[in-house]
Amino acid sequence: MLSKLSLKNIKKSIKDYTIYFFTLILGISIFYVFNALDTQTAMMDVSESTQELIKLMMNMLGAVSIFVSFILGFLIIYASRFLMKRRNKEFGIYLTLGMSKRKISMILFFETLFIGILSLVVGLGLGTILSQLMSIIVVNMFEADLTKFTFVFSSSACIKTIIYFSVMYLFVMIFNTISVSKCKLIDLLHGDKKSEKLKLKNTGFCIIIFIISILVLSRAYYIVTDGFLTMQDAKDILIPIMMGSISTFFIFWSLSGLILKIFKSMKKFYYKGLNSFTLRQFSSKINTTVFSTTIICLMLFVTICLLSACLTLKNSMNEGIKKFAPVDIQLTNKQNMDAPHWYDTNLSYGYNENQIKNSHIDVIEKLNIFDFEITKYLKEYIQVNIYRTPDLTLNHTLGSKLESIRTQFPFLKYDTMETIITISDYNKIAKLYGIDTYILDDDEYIILADFKSMVNTRNIALKNRETINLFGYTLKPKYDECQNGFIEMSSQSINSGVIVVSDKVVDENYLYSDMLMGNYNTTDKEEIRNIESSLNELDKSPIKNRYLIPDGTSKLSIKESTNSLTVMVTFIGLYLGVIFMISSAAILGLKELSESSDNKERFRMLRKIGTDEKLINKALFRQIGIFFLLPLILAIIHSIFGIKFAVKILEVFGTDELLPSIIMTGIFLVIIYGGYFLITYYCSKNIIKERN
Amino acid sequence: MENILKVENIEKYYGSRSSLTKAIDNLSLDVEKGEFVAIMGASGSGKTTLLNVVSTIDHVTSGHIYVGGTDITKLKGNDLNKFRREELGFIFQDFNLLDTLTAYENIALALSIQNVSAKEIDMRIKKVAEELDIESILSKYPYQMSGGQKQRVASARAIITNPKLVLADEPTGALDSKSAKMLLEKFNYLDELGATILMVTHDAFTASYARRVVFIKDGKIFKEINKGNDSRKEFFDKIIDVVTLLGGDLSDAL
Numbered sequence: 012m013l014s015k016l017s018l019k020n021i022k023k024s025i026k027d028y029t030i031y032f033f034t035l036i037l038g039i040s041i042f043y044v045f046n047a048l049d050t051q052t053a054m055m056d057v058s059e060s061t062q063e064l065i066k067l068m069m070n071m072l073g074a075v076s077i078f079v080s081f082i083l084g085f086l087i088i089y090a091s092r093f094l095m096k097r098r099n100k101e102f103g104i105y106l107t108l109g110m111s112k113r114k115i116s117m118i119l120f121f122e123t124l125f126i127g128i129l130s131l132v133v134g135l136g137l138g139t140i141l142s143q144l145m146s147i148i149v150v151n152m153f154e155a156d157l158t159k160f161t162f163v164f165s166s167s168a169c170i171k172t173i174i175y176f177s178v179m180y181l182f183v184m185i186f187n188t189i190s191v192s193k194c195k196l197i198d199l200l201h202g203d204k205k206s207e208k209l210k211l212k213n214t215g216f217c218i219i220i221f222i223i224s225i226l227v228l229s230r231a232y233y234i235v236t237d238g239f240l241t242m243q244d245a246k247d248i249l250i251p252i253m254m255g256s257i258s259t260f261f262i263f264w265s266l267s268g269l270i271l272k273i274f275k276s277m278k279k280f281y282y283k284g285l286n287s288f289t290l291r292q293f294s295s296k297i298n299t300t301v302f303s304t305t306i307i308c309l310m311l312f313v314t315i316c317l318l319s320a321c322l323t324l325k326n327s328m329n330e331g332i333k334k335f336a337p338v339d340i341q342l343t344n345k346q347n348m349d350a351p352h353w354y355d356t357n358l359s360y361g362y363n364e365n366q367i368k369n370s371h372i373d374v375i376e377k378l379n380i381f382d383f384e385i386t387k388y389l390k391e392y393i394q395v396n397i398y399r400t401p402d403l404t405l406n407h408t409l410g411s412k413l414e415s416i417r418t419q420f421p422f423l424k425y426d427t428m429e430t431i432i433t434i435s436d437y438n439k440i441a442k443l444y445g446i447d448t449y450i451l452d453d454d455e456y457i458i459l460a461d462f463k464s465m466v467n468t469r470n471i472a473l474k475n476r477e478t479i480n481l482f483g484y485t486l487k488p489k490y491d492e493c494q495n496g497f498i499e500m501s502s503q504s505i506n507s508g509v510i511v512v513s514d515k516v517v518d519e520n521y522l523y524s525d526m527l528m529g530n531y532n533t534t535d536k537e538e539i540r541n542i543e544s545s546l547n548e549l550d551k552s553p554i555k556n557r558y559l560i561p562d563g564t565s566k567l568s569i570k571e572s573t574n575s576l577t578v579m580v581t582f583i584g585l586y587l588g589v590i591f592m593i594s595s596a597a598i599l600g601l602k603e604l605s606e607s608s609d610n611k612e613r614f615r616m617l618r619k620i621g622t623d624e625k626l627i628n629k630a631l632f633r634q635i636g637i638f639f640l641l642p643l644i645l646a647i648i649h650s651i652f653g654i655k656f657a658v659k660i661l662e663v664f665g666t667d668e669l670l671p672s673i674i675m676t677g678i679f680l681v682i683i684y685g686g687y688f689l690i691t692y693y694c695s696k697n698i699i700k701e702r703n
Numbered sequence: 704m705e706n707i708l709k710v711e712n713i714e715k716y717y718g719s720r721s722s723l724t725k726a727i728d729n730l731s732l733d734v735e736k737g738e739f740v741a742i743m744g745a746s747g748s749g750k751t752t753l754l755n756v757v758s759t760i761d762h763v764t765s766g767h768i769y770v771g772g773t774d775i776t777k778l779k780g781n782d783l784n785k786f787r788r789e790e791l792g793f794i795f796q797d798f799n800l801l802d803t804l805t806a807y808e809n810i811a812l813a814l815s816i817q818n819v820s821a822k823e824i825d826m827r828i829k830k831v832a833e834e835l836d837i838e839s840i841l842s843k844y845p846y847q848m849s850g851g852q853k854q855r856v857a858s859a860r861a862i863i864t865n866p867k868l869v870l871a872d873e874p875t876g877a878l879d880s881k882s883a884k885m886l887l888e889k890f891n892y893l894d895e896l897g898a899t900i901l902m903v904t905h906d907a908f909t910a911s912y913a914r915r916v917v918f919i920k921d922g923k924i925f926k927e928i929n930k931g932n933d934s935r936k937e938f939f940d941k942i943i944d945v946v947t948l949l950g951g952d953l954s955d956a957l
Contacts, residue, residue, distance in 0.1 A: 282811050282821040291803040616799045618758070620860070622789025622816045625782050 013114065016560070017121035024098070029688070029694050030604060031090045032130060032573035034597040038083045038590070039134025043172045045072050045586045046144045049167035051146040064575040068582065075583050076175070081588050084179045086385075091123070091183045093605045095190060102191070103199030120186040127180040131173060131476075132562075139164055192600065211269030219263035224258040235656040259645060260305040267297040281700055285630040292610075292634050297641070300602060304642050307595040311646035311684075312353040314591040315676055316653040321584030322672030323658075328577045331503040336566045337444040339539070341500050341528040342385070344374040344561035350520060352401050366559040374527040374561050381549050381558070385527070388542050392529025392595075393443055395436035397498070399428040399523040403481055408458070409471070410477030416468055425469070431521075432480070433499065433514045443528060446496060449511065457491040457511040458512040461504035464495045469508060479510075482518040497525070500564050502573040539567055542683050554604070592679065595656045596641070598688035603635055614699040631695055638689045642682075705925075706926040707867050713766030715752050715922075722849055726752040726923035727763075727872045734901055739894040742847070743942070745949070747917045749922040751872065754903045756871050756938070758791060759783050769870040773828035788816055790871045791870040792861030796876040800845045806856045807841040813860045831859045831938035835889055851882025855889060862898055869893075871902040875909045892915065907946055911939035925949065 019029065049069045081463040105115055143162065231254035271294040274281050281287050348357045348370035357367055373394065376387045377464065386392065406425045409416055417425065437459075449457055457481060460466045471490045478487045497506035531539055549560050614627055660671065715727040727749045734740050744750040755761035757768060759775055768775050770790055778786055792813075793799070798811050807828060814824045832838045835855045840848055846855065854874055861869050871890075875883035891912055894900060904915060910916045912935065918925040926945055930938045 118888070277852040280826075282815045283823050284815055284818070285807045285812070288801065288812060289803065295803045372881060613801055613803070614767070616801060616810075617816075618784075619787075619793055619795070620813055620816070621784050621786070621791070623784045625781070626816060701888065 013117050014121045014125075015030070017118050019127060020098075020101075020118070021122055021125060024094075027124070028094065030597060030690055031094060032126065033690060034086065034090060034593060034686075035126070035130035036137060037132040037593050038086070038171060039131060040138035040141055041208050041586070041593075042076065042083070042175065043135055043138030043165075043168050044145050045582065046164075047138070047142050047168035048072065048145070048149060048582065050163045050165040050168070051142060051149045060079075064571070064578070067575070067577045068190070071579055071583060072586065075586055076171075078522055079586065080175045080179065081547060081596055082590055084182060084596060087179050088183055088186050090597065090601050091187060092190065095119075095187065095602045097168065097605060099194075099199045102194070103196060105197050106199065115186040118580070120184050121189065121190065123184050127176070131176060135169055135172060155668060172264045184440045198268075212265075214268065214272050217265040217268040217272075221269060223509055224261040224265065227254050228258040231258065232652040235652055236659075255649065256305070256309060259308055259649070260301065261667050262645065263297065263301045263304050263308070264640075267301055270294060270297075285617070285626055288613075289630045289633050289637075292630075293637050296602075296606065296638065303598060305601065307598060307648070308642035308646045310595040311475070311643055312649040312653060314588045314595070315646060315650040315680070316657055317584045317591070317674040318588040318679055319650075319654055319669070319672045320583045320657040322675050323669050324580055328502055328573050331501075332566070332570055332573060335497065335503060335690050336500040336564075336569045337593075338445075338500065338566065339530045340389075340543075340563065340565045341526065342374050342378075342561045342563045343499075343524050343526050344372075344377055345559060346373070346396075346426055346520045347520075347526045348477045348559075353399075353519075363556065366556040371527045371559050372558075377558055377561060378549075381544065381552055381554065381560070382478050383549060388531055388533075389529040391443070391528055392534035394525060394527050395432065395440060395441045395498075396517075396522055397524045397526060398431040398517050398521045399482070400431070400518075400521045401428060403429045403431065403479060403510070405508075407430065408477070408479055408508075410475070410479070412472045412475055412477065416471060420468065428456060429508045430498070430523075431517065432509060432511055433517055434511055435514050437498075437509075439498070440498060440528065441496065444634060449489075449494065449496075451489060451513050453515060454484070454486055456486040457489050457664050458508055459495045459498075459511060460493040460506055460508040461495055461497060462507045463504070465507040469493050475641060481512060482516055482521070484512075484516050485605050486516070490694055500528075500569060502569050506666060528700060535569075539565075543567065579665045588676075589679065589683065593687075595627075596639075596684045599639055599642075600687045600691040603638060604694055604698070607695045610695065611699050627699075628696065631699065632692055635688065635692050639684070639691075643684065705736045705924075706733050706740075707736045707771055709731070709769040709855075709899065710753075711713075711742075711756070711767045711769070713756065713763045714758060715761070716764045725922050726757070730919075730922065730924060732917065732924065736899055737894065737897050738915065738922075739890065739900045739913045740900070741904055741910040741916045742904060742919060743907070743916055744919035744925075745905065745945075747849060748919045750903045750905075750919050754870055754872055754901070755808045757868075757895060757901065758793065760789055788801060788813070789864065790851065792864060793859045794854065794864035794869065794871040794874045796873040797843070798850075798857045798877070800853055800857055800860075802845050804842055805842050806837065806848070806852075808843075809845075809856060810860045810863055813864050817864065827863055830858075831863045834892070835859050838915050849882065850878045850941065851885055854878060854882070856885050858886070858889065858893070867899065869898055869900045871900060873900060873904055873906075875906060880908075883909065907939060907942045910942055911935050915936050916942055918949065920949065 049065055055278045080184040102115055105118075106112070142165070144145050147164070175211075201607040231251040234254075235248070271290055274286075283288070345357075347366040348354070348362065354367065372380070375385060375394070404426045405423065406413055408429055409425075413425070417423075428552070434449060451457060458469055458473065460469055473488050473493065474486040476488055476491060478485050480486075493508070495506075496509070496511075498509055499506070531538060531542065543565055546563055552560075590689070610631075614631070617627055617630075653672070710730060710732040712728055712729050712731055714725065715726055717724040717726055730749075730753065732753075742750045742753065746817065752761065756763045763776055766776070771788075772831065773786070773790075774785060775783075787827075800806075801812070810828050810831070811824050814827065819827075828841070829838075833839055835858060837855050837931065840856070842853050843852075845853055845856075852876075858874075861871075869881070872891075875886060882898075887909060890900060890902070894914070896908060898930060900913075904910050914930045915927065917927050926948075928938075928941055928945060933941070
């Protein structure tokens, strides 16, 4: 009997439940999709190291899932309380009819049960479909080849979802029971009769608070952008965050008092159509929801920053690999280790006497000693020499500007030896890499660098045309700023400086290492993996105590290690971003709908005095629109500075690809946030619709 | 004199063929320009249904209703809304003021949905506020007003559009006797200014302020009495006579 009543209740109030149901389904399907990610990778051709990464990623996502389940749990409890409120009168009638509170709790229990089961079934169904789409993204992320497309279903993720959400529903049931047992009949029956008291804020006070908030906010914006360099500690970021959050609250607080005043003074606008009504609706609502609007605004801000930053990271990392890892393999071999100027240093680094003594052989020769003939795997290769000297450190290069730079950046390592290469060697590299080559006179030098903050530092000295003394020559800078270029492969622009000099300048006594870079004669991934694993096997060779094994980097290893970071960050960012967005949009939608019964009365009055249906719909649309837009607008303004800050932090990774990721974020925002807005609008429209 | 409202043989049925309820049964009624007519009847007599069909909130089953020559039973959709906001003024028992708006804004709304300019709105509100003695409460919110004040604000909203017909549904139902008296005196004043008012009530005292009282019973007109040259007191007694004649059916009116 009770379950029948519950079923009927759900059917009857399905309109009110739309948003709740929609949120549950979305939450469940997203939860499933991200927990089922590992099964999506099963159909891909991935290396062992990637398998390891996937395991790590799943562990991370598992941890994030716990956090997400808390957010969703709160959201669901919040939503169900909203729905309870809407039905106060219904419960009141049950109570007056003599139904016990226990029975009402049972009705609610059955309702939650039905909704829970239904949402799990639909949500998991949707999640399974979405996760097939996700496969494509996953394949793209790992830059893997899709071996064959198979329909996958992760039973472990499914079970996990069911368990997590069952626990959430259990909490909902407990909360419902508590609130039913605490409620009073008089409040249930007459809860909606309370006349609303509008507290008007003092305009002057509002203006002052508004101006102060704007000033504090601008200060916070300044700190995270232009004032970025004054930040010494990671903790310092908390100050602008606090300033931003508090000023956000007070901006909404003062705006709630001001907006109406401003528009009221615009008589022509205010007394046009239903404008006065809409504005009053809005201001009466924002008055009571300043706090939640602030929370939603901040959540949206985090979402926008999270999504655009992690998508940027992904894009720029991939771009970076293409750009900064142009060849298949690069080997670096330390030479000349027993030279007097760094013999002691090498000993202190833990190299043994034999390794130091046997360091006058180039890469190819050394690998031959290890019985590994590298050249037979290579289609093309070059060899270059790198020089270093204790007489040319960053101290020397910065010249007369050293002191002023040191006060600005006290933490730079000024006694690092500069990396030196001859122009002909560098041009060999540049040709192989497909980057710019240079021409140099005997008395000139060029600094190649692309790590932004280092570039800026070095440019100070170059602008001042600092000369350097090297192996008895005095060289002047050819350009007064750093040039693009690099020697060592990486995934991003991290070249902090290479000094290019004329061939005749270098002194062979200061040879530091030699390098080999080249491309394999195969493009087959499996073969490449085999070559690289046999290179790695050298580490187990018994003669490694006598000969120092060359260091190697390969495009494949850079790609895989980069992926490990980007994929993880991207997925976690996506996961959290989408959940945050759903939560904030759902709260807004629920708030709007929970007031629709009040609104229903108001719109009925409007109809009675003969307002056009079109005008009423427009007023409703605007009312909900403003409510959704207000936190979004401030969140977007916050995000502009937030992203600027993120760009500075992520500068290392290169952030040229910001626009596409912002567009992607925009698409997410439009679909999810816009979707909630439309659903809210149509649900409210349905609720205020007059039934004839 | 010109007929503002002409109700011709209207019928309103509720329910299905097997269990038919005739809320209004072949009823005809004329209201002339500038008249103040009260409709009396017990609960279930059909008086509210009559008001609903005249106000286009409900549809008639058969018959015609003409307001200023237009057959409103033929209007549909937005024409109905247009008719409602331009030709009719409403006063409800529960005031129906928007709680989020001040008195001034509540009154202004009736004009702003007709696209009247802000300047003219202001002018007309000042005038009507003076007539109804609500100038001092224009900037107050409904929750800050007494019931009588609320009803006068609602009346101001109803007449500010210069409607052909003002419909009042138990306007004194939620008022104490003093406020009710004051409101009804205002109605008389409006009537003198030329407004046409059709008021539904079951209260004999309220009805006695009208110039004509139409009694309805079981969906039909039972009796009509005119005030003529009687004083309000004499007219009240006449109404009571009819109510007595109606017997227990209207006893709740006393």
